[in-house]
Amino acid sequence: MRKMLAAVSRVLSGVAQKPASRVLVASRHFANDATFEIKKCDLHRLEEGPPVTTVLTREDGLKYYRMMQTVRRMELKADQLYKQKIIRGFCHLCDGQTLLPMQEACCVGLEAGINPTDHLITAYRAHGFTFTRGLSVREILAELTGRRGGCAKGKGGSMHMYAKNFYGGNGIVGAQVPLGAGIALACKYNGKDEVCLTLYGDGAANQGQIFEAYNMAALWKLPCIFICENNRYGMGTSVERAAASTDYYKRGDFIPGLRVDGMDILCVREATKFAAAYCRSGKGPILMELQTYRYHGHSMSDPGVSYRTREEIQEVRSKSDPIMLLKDRMVNSNLASVEELKEIDVEVRKEIEDAAQFATADPEPPLEELGYHIYCNDPPFEVRGANQWIKFKSIS
Amino acid sequence: MAVVAVLVRRPLEQVTVREAINQGMDEELERDEKVFLLGEEVAQYDGAYKVSRGLWKKYGDKRIIDTPISEMGFAGIAVGAAMAGLRPICEFMTFNFSMQAIDQVINSAAKTYYMSGGLQSVPIVFRGPNGASAGVAAQHSQCFAAWYGHCPGLKVVSPWSSEDAKGLIKSAIRDNNPVVMLENELMYGVPFELPSEAQSKDFLIPIGKAKIERQGTHVTIVAHSRPVGHCLEAATVLSKEGIECEVINLRTIRPMDIETIEASVMKTNHLVTVEGGWPQFGVGAEICARIMEGPAFNFLDAPAVRVTGADVPMPYAKILEDNSVPQVKDIIFAIKKTLNI
Numbered sequence: 001m002r003k004m005l006a007a008v009s010r011v012l013s014g015v016a017q018k019p020a021s022r023v024l025v026a027s028r029h030f031a032n033d034a035t036f037e038i039k040k041c042d043l044h045r046l047e048e049g050p051p052v053t054t055v056l057t058r059e060d061g062l063k064y065y066r067m068m069q070t071v072r073r074m075e076l077k078a079d080q081l082y083k084q085k086i087i088r089g090f091c092h093l094c095d096g097q098t099l100l101p102m103q104e105a106c107c108v109g110l111e112a113g114i115n116p117t118d119h120l121i122t123a124y125r126a127h128g129f130t131f132t133r134g135l136s137v138r139e140i141l142a143e144l145t146g147r148r149g150g151c152a153k154g155k156g157g158s159m160h161m162y163a164k165n166f167y168g169g170n171g172i173v174g175a176q177v178p179l180g181a182g183i184a185l186a187c188k189y190n191g192k193d194e195v196c197l198t199l200y201g202d203g204a205a206n207q208g209q210i211f212e213a214y215n216m217a218a219l220w221k222l223p224c225i226f227i228c229e230n231n232r233y234g235m236g237t238s239v240e241r242a243a244a245s246t247d248y249y250k251r252g253d254f255i256p257g258l259r260v261d262g263m264d265i266l267c268v269r270e271a272t273k274f275a276a277a278y279c280r281s282g283k284g285p286i287l288m289e290l291q292t293y294r295y296h297g298h299s300m301s302d303p304g305v306s307y308r309t310r311e312e313i314q315e316v317r318s319k320s321d322p323i324m325l326l327k328d329r330m331v332n333s334n335l336a337s338v339e340e341l342k343e344i345d346v347e348v349r350k351e352i353e354d355a356a357q358f359a360t361a362d363p364e365p366p367l368e369e370l371g372y373h374i375y376c377n378d379p380p381f382e383v384r385g386a387n388q389w390i391k392f393k394s395i396s
Numbered sequence: 397m398a399v400v401a402v403l404v405r406r407p408l409e410q411v412t413v414r415e416a417i418n419q420g421m422d423e424e425l426e427r428d429e430k431v432f433l434l435g436e437e438v439a440q441y442d443g444a445y446k447v448s449r450g451l452w453k454k455y456g457d458k459r460i461i462d463t464p465i466s467e468m469g470f471a472g473i474a475v476g477a478a479m480a481g482l483r484p485i486c487e488f489m490t491f492n493f494s495m496q497a498i499d500q501v502i503n504s505a506a507k508t509y510y511m512s513g514g515l516q517s518v519p520i521v522f523r524g525p526n527g528a529s530a531g532v533a534a535q536h537s538q539c540f541a542a543w544y545g546h547c548p549g550l551k552v553v554s555p556w557s558s559e560d561a562k563g564l565i566k567s568a569i570r571d572n573n574p575v576v577m578l579e580n581e582l583m584y585g586v587p588f589e590l591p592s593e594a595q596s597k598d599f600l601i602p603i604g605k606a607k608i609e610r611q612g613t614h615v616t617i618v619a620h621s622r623p624v625g626h627c628l629e630a631a632t633v634l635s636k637e638g639i640e641c642e643v644i645n646l647r648t649i650r651p652m653d654i655e656t657i658e659a660s661v662m663k664t665n666h667l668v669t670v671e672g673g674w675p676q677f678g679v680g681a682e683i684c685a686r687i688m689e690g691p692a693f694n695f696l697d698a699p700a701v702r703v704t705g706a707d708v709p710m711p712y713a714k715i716l717e718d719n720s721v722p723q724v725k726d727i728i729f730a731i732k733k734t735l736n737i
Contacts, residue, residue, distance in 0.1 A: 182476020
């Protein structure tokens with residue numbers, strides 16, 4: 001009894017003593033799964049949409065929670081490093097705490113709805129997807145800090161990260177959409193039932209090449225899921241000022257579409273499963289609009305208050321944090337305990353700290369490698385430097 | 397009978413540039429099922445300039461794809477397909493229209509292998525007619541050799557003869573990098589003798605190597621694409637006057653084979669470059685700059701000279717158009733000037 005009291009008091013005093021909390025946790029019975037109601041999606045040219053209830057298993061819930069927390073903490077850390085000028089250039093983040101869009105539910109929810117053998121391509125707000133597609137926080141942060149341990153060896157930076165079946169990270173607004181349709185063409189060509197998730201923002205949605213991609217994807221029935229992440233602002237321009245029609249899920253015209261609550265990871269997951277099944281059945285492309293909200297500025301250099309009110313930001317933040325939403329659901333349905341989730345928080349924090357340590361300590365890429373990776377599979381050759389006497393070796 | 401046929405020496409085939417490109421694509425489509433062709437009118441129309449004649453009939457809808465008029469869209473689709481492991485040939489009806497898609501060629505294709513630190517390759521070929529045609533006026537006559545040749549990450553080839561066309565298209569398709577092949581509409585119908593090696597299914601011309609079409613001792617003439625023929629004509633005329641020109645067919649714009657040019661200049665002491673494109677920031681300008689930076693400079697007996705298209709948007713009227721592109725007489729004049737004759 002005394003031991004039990006001591007253990008409890010240790011936990012309550014805030015020290016995360018593993019053995020004690022394990023004792024507490026193990027003595028509780030969690031539900032294996034729970035059913036939740038999710039928002040109905042608005043539909044365009046579709047008779048039926050995704051289900052309005054879904055089952056979340058304890059295992060999945062913990063996994064999603066950890067992933068979302070990791071993405072959020074990673075982005076917060078990037079925010080910090082950028083303010084310290086350790087990260088340079090552009091830094092488009094996707095967390096919901098600082099002045100940045102709350103898109104953790106999107107990247108984790110989308111991944112939950114597809115297979116690792118499916119494909120994904122997005123624009124420049126890509127760190128979260130880089131993680132959910134399989135890269136480590138370490139190599140992502142090290143790429144942001146421009147070090148040799150970065151996933152692109154320091155050659156790409158924030159906007160150019162690649163992984164297996166993840167095609168970046170693309171800096172030119174809208175260009176990734178035809179690329180995604182092309183990846184879908186390869187999926188169909190190879191006949192393997194794979195799909196390609198092709199993401200773009202509400203700002204990009206007005207790019208002409210997207211409509212060219214819609215046309216060809218529909219004509220050729222490409223297994224492409226076009227996904228518009230609508231965070232209601234294209235940089236400083238609100239959707240009402242940029243688009244004659246802000247029903248982005250309808251903009252594919254002849255392509256069926258659905259509008260999804262992008263702040264609810266379960267909603268995103270179900271919609272993605274629905275869309276993927278549609279594509280895999282050979283019916284052609286489909287369009288998903290994920291409604292999210294960008295709390296902060298467009299990027300690190302934008303405080304985000306010149307074009308909207310602080311009240312607006314505060315209200316949305318307090319009501320739709322996707323991580324809070326998942327946490328509340330899990331705790332209230334006995335899928336997990338508050339302490340357990342706190343433990344995950346602590347682990348995630350440590351993982352991020354370690355990664356940040358690495359990312360700041362790892363050396364920059366060696367100057368000799370400046371000329372590397374011009375061509376693939378070619379014998380070495382010389383690349384000109386700033387003047388004719390400076391030469392860099394180029395190796396594939 | 398078959399044994400006798402092998403012993404008899406096969407005559408050299410006369411093949412047009414169009415047929416050569418067609419053969420090259422056909423052979424590569426057959427060899428590797430990941431190769432496919434897309435572009436406007438490439439399938440059912442047999443190609444706007446009939447370069448892909450017969451391919452759709454042979455390979456079908458999956459491998460020969462007609463696209464809507466959406467250059468930016470279909471170029472992006474082609475690049476995406478290449479990123480996912482296929483080997484597309486993306487045809488631009490002319491390279492003038494590639495301007496609509498140039499962001500995909502440069503930002504999505506050329507730079508990606510570098511930006512990804514060597515993770516993501518883009519094995520794609522962009523091909524089509526480039527430069528002046530006949531009477532098609534300003535918007536349909538631009539040469540893009542300098543524009544594409546400017547960009548690291550791209551390979552840019554510019555065939556002149558049928559042998560060039562066949563060997564280069566095959567090398568381009570087998571190359572794991574984005575390759576831009578600048579063809580010439582006026583050359584499509586020109587027949588050349590295809591040497592026997594070129595009749596092999598594995599005949600390849602290495603990208604990045606120039607060819608000396610004609611040996612000479614008095615002056616080095618460097619050209620690419622159709623002007624190579626004009627240079628050879630000029631050389632024939634000048635030979636009667638005792639001037640022997642060494643004519644170099646660049647074959648590749650990027651990476652440029654400057655060594656072959658340098659070795660030649662060190663022999664002849666004179667250099668004339670010839671191209672169809674505009675003079676400013678052009679292929680000739682680059683050659684001159686590089687010659688100055690290298691060992692060949694000290695061997696020049698006169699400044700290097702450029703022969704180019706006129707610095708105007710291409711006019712329509714025949715007399716104006718004729719004088720907006722380098723003619724044989726312009727090349728001869730430039731050669732004599734540099735030789736101080």
